[in-house]
């Protein structure tokens with residue numbers, strides 16, 4: 026993985042044209058240069074040139090970012106903005122004593138008890154990575170409100186819900202075995218999504234096996250903790266080595282798993298294995314459209330839906346057509362495109378917790394685009410987006426739009442859970 | 444840069460009458476407002492996001508008292524360094540003054556604040572069946588204020604003119620803090636001097652624009668696009684003249700030279716012919732019947748001029764496909780070498796082939812790849828030198844090549860800049876184009892409105908007045 030210094034020539038390709046300001050959801054809300062890629066890149070460049078110290082302002086600048094990749098996609102000069110931002114976070118983490126993750130996420134949850142559920146799933150991530158002990162030893166949990174303390178107790182004692190789960194529902198003629206990667210969100214925040222995906226696989230003749238996987242490591246990467254991200258990646262690679270296909274229903278996990286090959290490119294032992302692993306990963310929509318699918322049963326009532334492209338699916342994995350193809354294949358579904366379906370919803374991992382006000386502003390822009398379609402449902406393909414869309418829609422007056430994962434509507438489970 | 448004690452006092456004083464959240468002086472914020480699209484950089488002492496003409500007036504008075512420069516800034520997409528606070532001072536940012544105050548359908552005018560993004564204004568007026576034609580390629584992110592101050596143009600310039608042709612009235616804050624109103628909603632107005640135009644293209648050196656009344660047109664209901672290739676660039680230029688002479692006035696006549704075509708082909712693999720010397724993208728607009736007739740006429744003319752290939756788009760998606768090549772020029776060439784330096788000369792239309800030959804000569808003489816594209820209809824060419832700004836020796840050659848290009852342009856009856864302005868980048872070359880008397884006259888005007896040289900000092904001319 027390239028160091029920030031090594032990435033500097035790529036940074037210099039930025040000719041400050043400003044195009045990225047118009048696609049940055051945060052710039053659009055704040056019109057603050059520091060939020061845009063152009064601003065961040067110049068701040069990072071100043072740091073590299075020794076004109077700036079990595080203080081609070083610098084950290085804020087790096088973390089005022091959804092890592093939505095819209096700037097990278099919109100940059101005519103091909104500046105690898107996301108890569109540069111991640112490298113900057115990684116190197117900042119090295120010089121900081123405290124975990125930025127701990128600080129920002131925990132303090133964010135403390136400030137916003139209504140985000141408890143998401144906070145819990147954030148904490149869950151660290152269950153297997155040493156954070157648990159760290160929290161205990163620093164006494165940080167003592168600071169938490171009692172509800173959260175209860176939650177964290179549950180969190181650390183609850184059995185892994187993915188283990189050995191057998192799907193329910195109709196099963197198609199057996200076509201083969203696939204591994205299902207259980208994302209943290211599907212594990213705790215919305216188990217119904219995982220259930221829907223497994224049912225969908227079964228309906229199409231695939232036996233879904235759910236090894237007890239670890240976190241995909243993306244949260245660690247975005248908070249600059251690459252060492253942990255690599256450890257997790259290696260463990261997951263070993264765990265899934267006997268499978269030919271690894272299906273996921275979380276856009277974020279999918280993007281992270283497909284990235285293992287880059288994450289471990291410098292690791293002599295794991296380089297090849299990571300390549301093989303990443304090549305096996307499929308988003309559920311990608312998998313079904315590649316392998317073919319049985320006709321979906323018609324919906325009882327016709328319904329109009331709109332589709333939100335998760336950043337990590339559209340820009341992260343280039344998957345845009347597949348979910349739409351599947352939605353259009355459900356008899357009774359009418360797909361209405363919203364304006365700018367690829368605009369970030371503002372969820373951005375834990376951005377919702379760490380930057381509640383900004384996140385809500387971005388969310389509101391998205392919610393308005395959704396409402397303007399007149400659709401009854403919004404479908405997406407990432408649990409983080411679902412959480413954010415639900416929250417954002419609930420905050421806009423005069424709508425009763427339901428939010429579902431693609432798997433839920435495909436598995437005929439959309440009505441069951443709302 | 445202003446001395447730090449003054450700078451500290453400055454922030455403090457500004458915060459007396461402006462919400463502290465809009466007065467930024469952190470090191471990070473100062474960095475983020477230190478550049479424009481020239482990539483030159485110079486830190487302001489403080490950044491202020493203004494919200495009204497009254498605030499602007501107060502700031503100018505304060506700056507006058509403290510003798511610190513004030514540099515207006517729109518979106519910082521300028522290509523001549525106009526918004527760079529190269530002597531420090533206050534970066535006065537207009538992105539918060541972004542309301543479209545009125546779209547008057549009956550009189551076909553729009554009244555807006557300077558921070559409105561050009562593309563947003565266009566979308567809003569289009570919703571009412573109206574049309575604001577100036578179309579700089581940066582329209583999705585540059586501001587009306589920046590467009591007025593640079594007199595921005597775009598591909599549609601040839602039929603529809605440039606920003607200056609759409610300004611009916613202005614509210615301007617003068618360097619001494621006085622607020623003046625010039626022109627208005629009237630199409631005809633000879634009451635007093637025509638000072639509206641005095642401020643258009645003034646690059647933020649004469650006054651601060653806080654409101655503009657802009658002329659709108661009815662939106663043309665139909666348009667049609669075609670791409671035509673030519674074996675020789677002379678043929679392409681002759682064809683442009685033949686089209687205009689035939690009585691058709693296309694909305695757009697864009698030119699790409701062989702190098703641009705090849706770099707785009709390397710980048711996107713669109714199947715463009717690599718051997719042709721020029722490609723024209725032609726767009727006609729107007730009433731549907733007229734558009735059909737004019738398209739056939741242009742296609743016929745191109746055939747008569749022995750064009751290599753004539754490709755008329757049947758519908759919008761096909762037109763988009765044709766535009767793809769032209770839009771890809773910038774991205775394609777920025778991948779070739781680390782730095783591209785885009786110039787902006789404008790020559791009489793008939794001199795385009797001669798100018799292209801001159802640029803080829805410069806290219807050879809200084810051994811630097813130069814790509815040419817631009818607006819064939821109005822002679823505004825963008826020769827782009829592909830280089831590496833970290834290579835000091837090569838940059839010396841680049842400077843010399845730029846000067847040679849300017850000299851050639853002026854000799855052919857042209858000018859240094861068609862639409863990007865002089866700012867910092869072209870200021871050393873001003874005497875190539877303007878006589879000493881002309882420059883003196885301009886300086887005298889600047890001195891008359893800004894005797895203390897507070898407003899954007901050191902742009903266009905040297906720092907001293």
Ligand SMILES: Cc1cc2nc3c(=O)[nH]c(=O)nc-3n(C[C@H](O)[C@H](O)[C@H](O)COP(=O)(O)OP(=O)(O)OC[C@H]3O[C@@H](n4cnc5c(N)ncnc54)[C@H](O)[C@@H]3O)c2cc1C
Pocket residue numbers: 041042043479480514515516517518519520521522524525526537557578579580581584585586587588589590591592593594595596597598646647648650651652653862863899
């Ligand atoms: C990719 C790209 C493509 C471009 N294409 C074109 C093109 O096709 N045609 C073209 O003409 N230009 C083009 N430009 C140049 C640039 O976009 C224009 O000059 C634009 O008008 C600048 O607007 P801005 O809001 O970014 O102004 P800034 O760069 O912020 O400022 C430009 C000048 O305006 C002054 N200014 C800004 N606001 C005010 C105000 N309210 N009052 C007084 N002075 C003010 C500033 O002091 C400065 O001198 C392009 C630039 C880029 C990066």
Ligand code: SF4
Pocket residue numbers: 038039040041042043044045046062063066096099100101102103104106
């Ligand atoms: S779009 Fe790319 S080149 Fe332009 S300012 Fe943004 S990062 Fe820089």
Ligand code: SF4
Pocket residue numbers: 048049050051052060061062089090091092093094095096097106
């Ligand atoms: S990744 Fe998204 S939020 Fe971050 S700078 Fe780029 S466009 Fe803005």
